[in-house]
Amino acid sequence: MGQADNAFTGSIPELYDRFMGATLFAPFAADLAARMRTLRTGRLLELAAGTGIATAALAATLPEAVQILATDLNQPMLDHAEAKPGLGRVQWQQADALSLPFDPDTFDAVVCQFGVMFFADRVAGLREARNVLVPGGRLVFSVWDRLATTPVMDAVVAGLSARHPSHPSWFLERTPCGYHDPDRIRGDLVSAGFREIRIDLVTLSGQVREARDPAVGLCQGSPMRAEIESIEPGGLEAATDAAAAEIVRRFGPGPFETPLQALVVEARR
Helix, strand or coil: CCHHHHCCCCCHHHHHHHHHHHHHHHHHHHHHHHHCCCCCCEEEEEECCCCCHHHHHHHHHCCCCEEEEEEECCHHHHHHHHCCCCCCCCEEEECCCCCCCCCCCCEEEEEEECCHHHCCCHHHHHHHHHHHEEEEEEEEEEEECCHHHCHHHHHHHHHHHHHCCCCCCCHHHHCCCCCCCHHHHHHHHHHHCCEEEEEEEEEEEEEECCCHHHHHHHHHCCCHHHHHHHHCCCCHHHHHHHHHHHHHHHHCCCCEEEEEEEEEEEEEC
16 A cells, blocks of 8 residues: 555545545444444544544434544544534544554544555554553444445446556555455454454445536545546546546436445454
């Protein structure tokens, strides 16, 4: 995974939130929050909080007795999240999940929605999460399944690949949809010291207002933007058009509903 696959800067946070938040991430945020309902007191740490989509669901679901600390590697993403209304109870802190600045045995739960895939060393990141959990504390995280199981993302990659057939791989393939093998995930958790591991295959659906929205979100509101601009300087809009055209070919111009599929992982320290 290249360093550019972790870059969420410039206009990316706003585009990410506006064009992908409700469609791709909010359905799983609701699922994550529902899984945490049994946490009535204590401290919860969110890793890779991004623009606060899962954070908002957690803040709306968990009682005030639960302290929520949301972190992300990218300060611009946190800045965007912190500016949202209704999240005043949340503490925000820039932090690298591979080197957490917290004492051991600090949090009752650690959650991470669609972030573990970005860890340069996943076992090290999972070990960090275990270290800051109290004994018996709970880790819950989600990762996307194979690219083909979320057709709107698959359509974007197909549109870009048709435009650039010699490009070896795309960000969506390498990173967001690159960590989907349950055996590998379980092995990494065991190596990090976790127990009572459970991996659920979760299929939900996302609502797309118009076909161009996810094309803009994925091509311009993710690290794939830098990838497109590096191989086609000045061609970002044309590449977005190509991705949108493939979405229209498969789904029509919109509105439409798209399947979403992810693995949701739970484990105990």
